[in-house]
Amino acid sequence: MIQTDSVVKRHGAVVAVDAVSLEIRRGFTAIIGPNGAGKSTLLAAIGRLVGTDGGTVSVDGSDVATTRSRDLAKRLAILRQDNHLAIRLSVEDLVGYGRFPHGGSGRRAEDREHVERALDLLDLQPVRRRFLDELSGGQRQRAFVAMSLAQDTDHLLLDEPLNNLDPRHAVSLMKLLRRLVAERDMTIVVVMHDINVAAQFADDVVAMRDGRVVHHGPVGEVVTAENLEALYDTPADVVEVDDRRVVLWR
Numbered sequence: 001m002i003q004t005d006s007v008v009k010r011h012g013a014v015v016a017v018d019a020v021s022l023e024i025r026r027g028f029t030a031i032i033g034p035n036g037a038g039k040s041t042l043l044a045a046i047g048r049l050v051g052t053d054g055g056t057v058s059v060d061g062s063d064v065a066t067t068r069s070r071d072l073a074k075r076l077a078i079l080r081q082d083n084h085l086a087i088r089l090s091v092e093d094l095v096g097y098g099r100f101p102h103g104g105s106g107r108r109a110e111d112r113e114h115v116e117r118a119l120d121l122l123d124l125q126p127v128r129r130r131f132l133d134e135l136s137g138g139q140r141q142r143a144f145v146a147m148s149l150a151q152d153t154d155h156l157l158l159d160e161p162l163n164n165l166d167p168r169h170a171v172s173l174m175k176l177l178r179r180l181v182a183e184r185d186m187t188i189v190v191v192m193h194d195i196n197v198a199a200q201f202a203d204d205v206v207a208m209r210d211g212r213v214v215h216h217g218p219v220g221e222v223v224t225a226e227n228l229e230a231l232y233d234t235p236a237d238v239v240e241v242d243d244r245r246v247v248l249w250r
């Protein structure tokens with residue numbers, strides 16, 4: 001479980017995250033909201049990638065501010081929205097970096113197992129020896145997701161992991177996240193813009209706007225035409241197809 005209590009993050013005059021208090025339960029939570037709503041900043045604050053200007057974050061009851069970095073990294077993996085690495089690194093070496101918090105150079109049998117598993121799950125075996133700058137955008141995105149998976153944590157935060165993925169790989173990643181929730185009882189938080197994908201795969205949805213959480217609850221409660229129209233200032237219809245919520249923007 002992830003809890004935030006009145007978390008504030010300012011960028012100069014901009015209040016990117018404005019006193020957000022959230023309790024994210026185990027399972028799959030999607031964070032939605034317009035550009036600039038504060039989604040990435042909130043995720044980064046939870047994962048301690050940025051310092052905060054107030055409030056506390058705890059992961060399974062431990063305050064992240066006082067948790068040693070290596071201990072936090074054994075419990076929580078976070079993938080940022082934009083991943084640019086200036087160094088020339090192969091896919092398998094990048095995924096091996098996910099083992100770093102566990103003290104592994106990536107060479108112990110246990111580390112190798114996690115790396116192989118992540119390469120398999122993200123369909124990266126055919127390109128494992130390629131350098132990151134020799135990959136397509138979607139392949140590179142999958143390599144970074146694989147690194148986060150290899151970290152083998154109970155909590156996984158992914159900021160727009162579907163960027164650049166074709167439908168096959170997007171659906172396969174969403175199904176994989178569902179499987180991790182079912183089999184490993186994980187807490188997975190994913191920022192995404194595709195409401196239909198969020199509605200299909202998430203348990204809960206957090207809707208943010210102007211640094212605040214405006215809705216938080218099960219898909220059926222949050223994904224309504226009224227909520228989405230107000231969230232995005234865009235008219236929408238929400239219909240049910242095969243028990244799924246589907247948004248039709250107008």
Ligand SMILES: Nc1ncnc2c1ncn2[C@@H]1O[C@H](COP(=O)(O)OP(=O)(O)OP(=O)(O)O)[C@@H](O)[C@H]1O
Pocket residue numbers: 011012014015016033034035036037038039040041042081
């Ligand atoms: N490093 C920074 N310096 C200054 N302002 C920033 C910085 N990072 C974010 N902001 C501002 O903070 C606010 C929230 O940004 P954030 O990246 O969290 O939004 P987001 O919801 O992730 O948006 P998107 O959907 O476009 O990714 C925005 O107004 C943004 O311009």
Ligand SMILES: [Mg+2]
Pocket residue numbers: 039040041081159
């Ligand atoms: Mg963002």
